[in-house]
Amino acid sequence: MDNPGLFLTILAFIAAIGPLVFVHEMGHYLAGRWFGIKAEAFSIGFGNEVAGWTDRRGTRWKLGWLPLGGYVRFAGDMNPASVPTPEWLALPAAERAATFQAKPVWQRAIVVAAGPVVNFVLAALILAGFAWTYGVRTAPPVVGQVVTGSAAAASGLRSGDRVLAIGGRAMEDFADIAQYAMLRPGERTEVAIERAGRPATIGLTIGTAVERDRFGNEYRLGRLGIGSPPTEYRPVSLPAALVQGTTQVGAIVRGSIDALGQIVTGRRSVDELGGPLRIAKVSGEQMSLGWPAFIGLIALVSINLGFINLLPVPMLDGGHLFFYAIEAVRRRPVTPAVQEWAFRGGLAALLALMLFVTFNDLGQFGLWRGLAGLIG
Template sequence: MHGWRRTSPTNYCDDWPLNNGVHSCTSILEVQSETKLLCSTNRGMELELLQTITSLILTIGILVTIHEYGHFWVARKCGVKVLRFSIGFGAPIWKRTGADGTEYVLASIPLGGYVKMFGENNASVAPEERHQSFFYKTLGQRVAIVAAGPLVNLAFAAIAYAALFAYGVTYPKPIVGVVESGSLADSIGIQSGMDLIEIDGRPVRTWEDINLALAARVGSLSEIDMVVAKGNEVSRLSTSLNDWRFQFDEISPIRAFGISPWVPPMEPILSQIQLGSAASKAGLQPGDLIKTLNNQPVTLWSEVVTVLRVSPGKQLTLLVQRGPNLLEIPVTLDRKIVNGETIGYLGANVANSVWPADKQVTVQMNPLASIVAGGEKMLQMSWLTLTSIGKLFTGVVSLDNLSGPITIAKVASASASSGIESFINFLAFISVSLGVLNLLPIPMLDGGHLAFYAAEWARGRPLSERLQAFAMKIGLVVVGCLMVIAIFNDVSRL
C-alpha cells in the first residue's frame, strides 16, 4: 500500500479448519486431534509462546512483503519514485538507502507495512519532477499500482496451492466416522463408514474439500446434493438446508452438518496440555495414560470424550499411569459452548495413532495440472472469502467469527507445527483473505482507492479532495471498528 494506507491482515474466520481437525492442508496428525494445544511445562510454555510469536511475525512478514512489493514493483515500472519501502510500523530497527534512492526499513511493530511514493496526493510538484510523481501518472498507471498489491497476494496463493499439488500431500480419506442423531447428515441418510464422493456436482477428495463446499452453503435455502459410497454401492442423497447456520468460531462445517471424520482408535495417552486448562490446573502431564474415569475402565480416547462432553463444570476422578506410578487425580472440567451446546472441556490432546494406508489418499498432479488446480483453488477460496464477507454484513454469519492477529498467531503456530505443507497452505489461505479484503471498495483500503479511480474515469475528473478526505474518515472508522471487533473476539477466545 501507499504511505497513506496500511496492510494489516484481519481474517473473517481462519481457525475452524484447524481447530476441528480438518485443516486446509490436513495431515494425518491434524484429523486425529480437535485442537493443537500448548505444552504445560514452563519450558514448553516458553517454547510455545516463542513459536507463536515467531509464526505470527513470519506469516505477516511474508504476506505483507509480498503485498507491498507488488505496489513497489509496478510503481517503479511506471516510473514513480519510491521514497520508502517499510515492513512494519513504528520506529525503525533497521534501515538503509539503496542505490535506487529508496529507503528500505524494517520497523518495530510487525503488523503491516507500506510503500511511500513521491507525490502521492500532492499536485504541488516541480514541473521537472512530475514524471516521477504518482499524482501525475495516468489513471491506468495509478490503477495498476494500487491493484498490484492484492493481485500479487492472490497470485502468491495460486502459486502456493500449485506447489502443494505438484509436491503431493497425503490426506485422510473423507470416510464418515460418527453421524449425530437428528442432524442434517442424519436426515439426508449419511451413515458411518460411507465415503463422501461429491457435493453439489463437485468432486470432493479430502475433508478440506467438504468443509469448503459446506461453508459455501451457509444460509442457503436450496437443496444440497451429495454422492456417497459404501462398499460397492453408490448413492445420491439430497436435503433442503432451510437457511442452515452455525457459529464458525465454535465448530467446523462438517461437524455442524453432523459428521465426525473416521479416525483410527486412539489410546487415552495425553500428548499436550493446554495452558490454563482444566488438565493443566489438575496437574496432568504429557505421557499420562488414563486408566479409569470415575472408577470406570477406559481403553480408548473416544470413551473419555463421551464422558467429558456431558460433564461441563463437573469434577471427575482420573486414574492415570505416569511412568511406573498410578496416580489418582481429580479434575474439574471447564465449560465450552459448541454450536449452542455447553460441553465439558479438559484441554488435552492425545498421542497420535498409526493411520492405515487404505484410509489415506495422496493428491499429486503433474506440473501443468497443478498450475491449473492452483489457480482454481485460489479462485474458489477468493469466492468463499468474498461471499463470507457478504454474509457477515447481511447477518447470515455472525461478527463473532471475525478473527485478528491473536487468532492468526495461534493458527500460524499450529500449522507450522504440523509441517511445511500445512504452513504453506495456511499462508495461501491468509494471502487470499488479504488480497480479497484489500480489494473491497472501502476507503483506506486498496479497493477504496480503486473506487475513487472508477469515479474519476466515469466523471472525467477526480473527486474533490474534500470528498475523498471525508470518505477516508468513514473508511478509517469502518476498518477501525472491524479491527476492534476482531481483537475483542481474539481475546474472548483465550
C-alpha cells in the first residue's frame, strides 16, 4: 500500500486549499471593487495574523495561522448578518456610500455570488485545459458487451442496445451511463433503450462493487456490468474545449446534488462525508500520482467549494443570497433579530458538521478501530 507521507500530505493540502480560498475571496473582492466598495481586510486563513501589509487603498492583506479558509471584510459589513449598526449610521455620507450596506441588494448579491462563481470558472478552465491538451474522450451510449452475471445481464440488456435514458435522465454519451450508475449502487431504476430501431423499457437494479485504490481507500460504487463501444480521443479547438470544460463542471455539480439528495434521503451513508483531514489525505495521494492528477483534484475541490458555498445555509454565501432574495421580494430586509438568530443557528450547524466530518475522517484513518482494539 502506497503512502505519500506526512510532509507531502501537508504540502499538497496547502497547495490545493490555499489558492482556491484566495481565488474564492478574490471573486468577492473584485466584485466589491467594481461597485466601489472599500475592502478593509483580505485574509487567507483564520486566527491571529502571521504576516501582512496594508495597500494604498487601506486594505489589510494578511495570512492567518489557521489555513482552513479566508474572508474579505468590506467596510460596513460589521457583523455576520451584514446588519447596519449605529457605528455605520454615524459615518460621514461619503464614507457610508463606499460601504457594503449602502449598495442596492442586487449589487450585494453579485458580490456574494462572485466567490462561488469564480470557483466554477477556475474549474472550467482547468478541465478545458485538459480537453485541449489531451482531447475529448467520446463514445456513444451503446452497450458494447455485457458482463456475465452482472446487473445488465440479469435485466436483459444486450450488446448493441442504445441507452436513451436511465431513471428518466437522458444519456448523451457512454460516460453519462457510467456516472449515473456509479453514484447509485443497489438502486432500482428503469432504462429506456432502443433495440433494432424499436424503443423499449427495462427494469434494472444497479450492481454494487467495492473497489480499493493503491492507497488502501475503499469505494462503494454502482456498476451496470456493460462495456463501452469503441472509444476515441478526438482533438478539439480552444472554444470547443471551453465548452467541454463548462459542461463537465455542470455534470459534476449535478452529481454533487444527486449525492447530497441520497445522503438526505438515507440512500447513501453519512460516513461518506469528509472534511479537511480527508481532503488533505487525498491531496497528498493525488500529488504523489503526478501533477495532472493533482490539478484535476484542484478542479474537483474548486467545484465542491463553490457548490457548498451556494447552499442556502446561514453563514455561507448561499445563506446571504437567500436573505437578499427575500429582501428583493419584500422590498425591505429581514429584521435584524431574525437574521442574527438565523446566522447563529447556521454557525452552530456548521461547527457541528465540522465536528462530525472530522469524526468521520478519523474513522476513515482507522483511529476508532485502533482504539477499540486497545480497549478490547
